[in-house]
Amino acid sequence: MKILIVDDEPIVRRLLETSLADWGYEVLPASGGEEAWAILQRDDAPSLAILDWTMPGLDGLALCRRVRGLSKPRKPYLIFVTAKARTQDIVTGLEAGADDYIVKPFNREELRARVRVGFRMLELQAILADRVRDLEEALARVKQLQGLLPICSYCKKVRDDRNYWQQVETYIEGHSDAQFTHGICPECREKYVEPELERLRQNRRTSEEDGG
Amino acid sequence: MDERPVDLEVALRWLGGDRHLLLELVDLFVEDIPKRVIGLREASTTLDVHEIERLAHSLKGSAAILGATGVQAAALTLEEAMRARQGVDAAGRLADLARELERVAAYLADPSVRAQLTREGAR
Numbered sequence: 001m002k003i004l005i006v007d008d009e010p011i012v013r014r015l016l017e018t019s020l021a022d023w024g025y026e027v028l029p030a031s032g033g034e035e036a037w038a039i040l041q042r043d044d045a046p047s048l049a050i051l052d053w054t055m056p057g058l059d060g061l062a063l064c065r066r067v068r069g070l071s072k073p074r075k076p077y078l079i080f081v082t083a084k085a086r087t088q089d090i091v092t093g094l095e096a097g098a099d100d101y102i103v104k105p106f107n108r109e110e111l112r113a114r115v116r117v118g119f120r121m122l123e124l125q126a127i128l129a130d131r132v133r134d135l136e137e138a139l140a141r142v143k144q145l146q147g148l149l150p151i152c153s154y155c156k157k158v159r160d161d162r163n164y165w166q167q168v169e170t171y172i173e174g175h176s177d178a179q180f181t182h183g184i185c186p187e188c189r190e191k192y193v194e195p196e197l198e199r200l201r202q203n204r205r206t207s208e209e210d211g212g
Numbered sequence: 213m214d215e216r217p218v219d220l221e222v223a224l225r226w227l228g229g230d231r232h233l234l235l236e237l238v239d240l241f242v243e244d245i246p247k248r249v250i251g252l253r254e255a256s257t258t259l260d261v262h263e264i265e266r267l268a269h270s271l272k273g274s275a276a277i278l279g280a281t282g283v284q285a286a287a288l289t290l291e292e293a294m295r296a297r298q299g300v301d302a303a304g305r306l307a308d309l310a311r312e313l314e315r316v317a318a319y320l321a322d323p324s325v326r327a328q329l330t331r332e333g334a335r
Contacts, residue, residue, distance in 0.1 A: 010240045011274040018233055054269045083273035105276040108228055 001119060002026045002046035006036040006063070007081070008055045012104070016050060016081070019108050020115070033058025040067055040076060047074070048118045053082035053093065061096050068097035074125070077118040081106055145176040215282075217315040220329070222279030235329050238320050241278055245317045249310050256306050264302070265294035268309070275316075282312040 003025045005016045013029050020027045028046055030036040033055055039045055049067075053060035064078055080093045083104040090101050099121070100114055150159040151168070158171040169180040184193060220234065227233050248271060255263040268291040275283040286309040293305055319325060 009270050009274045010244060011237050011277055014237060014240055015227070015233070015277060018230075018236075052273075054266055056266065083269060083276070104273040105226055108226070 001048070002028060003115070004028045004030060004036060004039055004046040004049040004076075006030045006033065006049065006055070006060065007052035008032055009052070012052065012081075016111075019111065023112055023115075025115070032056065033060065033063040036063055037066060041070070045076065047122050048077045048079070048115065050079045050081050050115075051098070053080055053084050053089075061093065064093070064096045064098050074129070077122055079114060079118060081111070145172065217280060217282050217312065217319045219279035219281060220325075222281075223277065226277055226279075231329055235326075237278060238329070241274060241280075242317055242320050245313050249313060252306055252309065256302060261294050261297065264306070265291050268294065271309075278316075280312075280316050283309065283316055286312045 001024075003020055005013060005020070005027060007013045007016065008031055010031075013031065017027050017029055026046075028039060030039060034057055036049065036051070037058060040049065051060040051063060058066075060080060060082065064080075067076060067078060077100075078098045079100040079102060080098045081102045081104060082089070082093070084090075084093070085103045090103075093101050099118065102111060102114060149171075151157070152159075152165065156168050157165040158168050159165050160171060160174075166174075172178055173180065223234055223237075224231065227237075248267065251267050252264065255267060268287045272284055272287040272291060275281075275287060286305070290302075290305045290309055293302065
């Protein structure tokens with residue numbers, strides 16, 4: 001797991017670098033906002049970044065706002081680690097889009113725990129994003145059968161979107177996962193089949209009488 | 213005033229007892245002191261209030277990590293004075309901070325202090 005650290009103070013950078021490396025993270029250090037911004041725009045950018053606020057040039061707050069404006073689907077988890085300790089600073093930092101805020105000098109164990117929380121959040125986000133993608137794919141596969149269908153009152157054909165009249169079963173099979181198996185209901189048997197059979201029997205009798 | 217300018221025990225607590233790391237950070241800090249003093253003096257001659265505030269703020273954070281309480285306090289005073297934009301004695305505050313930094317540099321350069329760190333670091 002890769003972490004970007006951005007701080008202009010060599011001591012803080014070194015302390016963060018050593019601590020995070022000890023805990024098994026891969027660390028990418030940057031000494032200023034512009035350098036960090038360039039790294040964060042890359043495709044292989046770290047998914048978690050630890051930012052100082054007060055830096056020359058692009059400061060942490062401006063960097064945070066820029067990152068939140070990125071059009072990437074997965075934005076990095078941002079943790080401020082700064083000596084700006086007033087409540088108003090914390091509020092401003094979080095409002096600018098940071099996910100967490102730690103005041104310097106920081107306790108290493110607390111930092112470690114908060115970094116873990118960050119990766120936990122990222123993992124949750126990734127799982128949710130996968131779920132949503134699966135659902136979207138499933139939805140795309142399910143064909144839509146809804147709305148107002150124009151149907152012929154006599155032959156029961158349905159008019160499709162391209163203005164063709166289709167047998168109702170063809171239409172439904174084309175717009176859903178349903179399939180048809182054909183049979184004859186008792187009423188129709190009596191109404192259509194029986195008279196037809198009777199007519200055939202009649203024909204046969206007539207031809208036998210004629211032949212005999 | 214005889215108080216030690218750096219409380220390395222405080223620093224060690226922050227670093228979870230890692231003396232090697234402490235020594236490394238001390239070196240980084242000492243190495244940067246001349247550059248910081250020059251930066252602060254330059255900003256004060258050009259009356260760049262924002263820059264003085266920023267430099268003091270950054271220094272405050274690093275000093276806190278090393279337990280350099282005198283520098284930390286002087287940097288905070290300077291930072292707050294700059295933020296308040298009062299007609300304060302900026303030059304006097306800067307001089308206080310520079311003096312504190314020099315005390316820290318002298319203390320950390322003391323061979324007996326370093327020997328203590330390296331010896332115990334070799335545990």
